[in-house]
Amino acid sequence: MSILAVLEQRSLQWNRMSFETLAAAQQMARELGTTASAAVLGNGVEALAGELAAKRLDKVYACEHELLGEYTPDGYCLALGQLIDRCQPAIVLFPHTYQVRDFLPKLAASRGRVAVSDAVAHRIDNGRLVLVRQLFQGKVNADYRFAGEGPQFASLQAGAYRADQVADGAAPVEVFRPTIAAAQIRTAPRERFRESQRAVDLGAAEIIVSVGRGIKEAENIALVEKLAEALGGELAASRPICDAGWLPMERQVGSSGQTVAPKLYVAVGISGAIQHLVGMKGSRTVVAINKDANAPIFEVADYGIVGDLFQVVPELIEAVKKAAK
């Protein structure tokens, strides 16, 4: 009934979500009365495995192969399949990263299993794990449980568990060398790159006014820009606005854009899909203006106005200007 946390590194640097998954694995193991182990895959991961050896774990697996130096779904699924056969975990946990999204469904399907993806919480019900996921872009929650034999697979949403709660301890490191042939890897990854140097550093902004689908037309963005000006803040947007080309991609907040934590974040016409929330929920004060009182953005808002943004924002600009006098 043991738990295996599969952690993520790139160029031998940890993905910060790895330790959230490690904390979750330790917590679930404690609650289920079992042990947690951790694995890291790559080429030359001894030092990373050494770091994990100082955590409260049953075992650390350093899964080593030269063909794991660069991520490929084929290489990772082959290696993990063999590692799982070796250590026989009941539950395998992953951080819900873009990389995990790429290979986890394949890994689970290759063993006839279905992963519970992007879980936000868990509880133990009669000794069994229940995972909570969000449906309909965060409007509805659902409780999932696994059926049938293990191993069971799940990925955990960014921020769902706290990395600073990882417990220290001592664990032996086992080097695991999977058998992978170059011919088994069908895709050829090339170098990673960023599109352009960012002219806007939203991460440094103290006040951000962000606009979403509720703005309806490109021409209407000027209204929200005026609010940003009145507040002395930066203008940002949710993904659909940048997809439509109404604002440049560099102003996008969310999992595929920038992660921000300003002292004030004003969300105008943003429903609050999870991909957006992960990019801004660390903000100190969040204001939401939305016509839908049930929009998930209100889950994270300190202050809110339920109403038509085209009526509310002009009044807000006036009120801000008046207050500044």
Place this chain on the structure above:
Amino acid sequence: MKIVVAIKQVPARDSQLRIASSGKWIDEVDLSYEINEPDAYALETGLQLKEQHGGEVVALCAGPARAAKTIREALAKGADRAIHIEEDLADFDPLATARLLGAALAKEAPDLILTGLQSDDLGYGQTGVILAELLGLPHATILMQVEKREGGIRVKRELEDGWFQYVDMPLPALVTIQSGISRLRYATLMGIKKAKSKEVRRVTAESLGVTAGAPGVIVDRIYVPERSKHTQLFGGSPKEAAAQLVEKLKFEARVI
């Protein structure tokens, strides 16, 4: 190039959702439906590839009778024909759904299968990748570009925090498309007219010999999430609400 685009019909984005009395799904009465947004971008990608390189675009959709509307819209935008797996998917987990899609493609042998990176309703983000595994195809996910090259395709994967990566892969392959990969086209009047005479092959799980089987994951219940934060809401006229909000921002939160 023979291209299959797997599309899903989902409740419209601005739907007001109510939990059904079963507590296992939403109440579907009065809901309106539309194409899953990332699937619309997958369709657009397929149509552009066909325009550049020739071939055929086949829309593949599993869903109840109402999904016929979404299929017609795909045909009106330019898909050449469609396969409708007419089935209520309530009992199908992503693995079972992928088995259905795979069975429907048994005689198709496409060069490229495209689909959206995830659905806006269930949001598993798995069905496409599972289908690739079942069909023994290489895959790549969350793409912002698909380019035909000698001997295969070069795709641009979106990674976190504004990073991207090109990946070269052979055909046949399956790829999942991110929203925003390109501008979506509208159906033309001519397209809508033509769609009426295009072939839609209707099959069922039974005719494909696939059953939902024992699910790997089970939804116990669905519910409206509890608020983790207490939100102070300001009512009255827009002017009054704005004034109260600014008052709070200035004197309570002290952020302006």
